[in-house]
Amino acid sequence: EVQLVGSGGGLVQPGGSLRLSCAASGFTFSSYTMNWVRQAPGKGLEWISYISSNGSTTYYANSVTGRFTISRDNAKSLLYLQMNSLRAEDAAVYYCATVAGGTGGWYTWGQGTLVTVSS
Amino acid sequence: EIVMTQSPATLSVSPGERATLSCRASQSVTSNLAWYHQKPGQAPRLLIYGASTRATGIPGRFSGSGSGTEFTLTISSLQSEDFAVYYCQQYYDWPLTFGGGTKVEIK
Numbered sequence: 588e589v590q591l592v593g594s595g596g597g598l599v600q601p602g603g604s605l606r607l608s609c610a611a612s613g614f615t616f617s618s619y620t621m622n623w624v625r626q627a628p629g630k631g632l633e634w635i636s637y638i639s640s641n642g643s644t645t646y647y648a649n650s651v652t653g654r655f656t657i658s659r660d661n662a663k664s665l666l667y668l669q670m671n672s673l674r675a676e677d678a679a680v681y682y683c684a685t686v687a688g689g690t691g692g693w694y695t696w697g698q699g700t701l702v703t704v705s706s
Numbered sequence: 707e708i709v710m711t712q713s714p715a716t717l718s719v720s721p722g723e724r725a726t727l728s729c730r731a732s733q734s735v736t737s738n739l740a741w742y743h744q745k746p747g748q749a750p751r752l753l754i755y756g757a758s759t760r761a762t763g764i765p766g767r768f769s770g771s772g773s774g775t776e777f778t779l780t781i782s783s784l785q786s787e788d789f790a791v792y793y794c795q796q797y798y799d800w801p802l803t804f805g806g807g808t809k810v811e812i813k
Contacts, residue, residue: 622802624750632742632750632793634802648801649707682749689762692740692755699749 589613589688589695596681596700603673609666609683609697617641617661619687623668625679636668670702678704708732708796712805718813719784727808729777729794738798741770741779743790750793754779784810
């Protein structure tokens with residue numbers, strides 16, 4: 588079964604850092620691009636970052652550029668999101684998503700991990 | 707940045723009725739458009755990609771159409787499990803962007 592399991596969320600103070608992880612299973616992780624998407628409480632979906640299958644190409648939303656870094660470890664089938672200089676507006680459920688499992692579009696999503704930014 | 711605008715914000719429909727949701731892009735995204743729906747407390751689920759191709763496992767009552775800047779998602783006969791929030795997303799250019807969503811609620 589193709590599956591993504593996110594972890595690493597929690598409560599962090601403004602200005603702090605957090606690293607999210609997304610563990611992949613059931614597919615050849617190194618063959619697929621990956622994305623992070625977030626959803627603030629009661630709000631819509633916001634794409635925040637992309638990484639190519641070999642990690643050589645990354646893209647970010649303007650709202651997180653310079654503060655967040657996406658990376659991956661293909662040997663361990665793990666996707667990461669390093670979040671620095673966190674702000675109140677970064678509080679959200681963070682999802683990892685991929686095409687794997689389907690034939691187009693983001694077919695497989697993680698269950699989401701909650702990040703709370705508060706003093 | 708390509709802005710995606712969905713309408714209406716809320717759509718009240720009776721079970722068994724047809725629902726038509728719209729999505730407009732601020733510039734052409736050709737056919738690089740996907741539709742997702744999301745129920746409370748759950749991750750989004752892919753319905754349509756390439757503007758009109760149903761994702762694996764999605765029933766035939768869901769259909770997508772359009773290209774360029776105007777897109778439509780049609781649900782031919784709403785079932786109870788279809789009441790949710792629907793999002794369109796363009797993947798033509800960076801940054802990738804979602805519409806604000808259409809909530810389909812029971813009338």
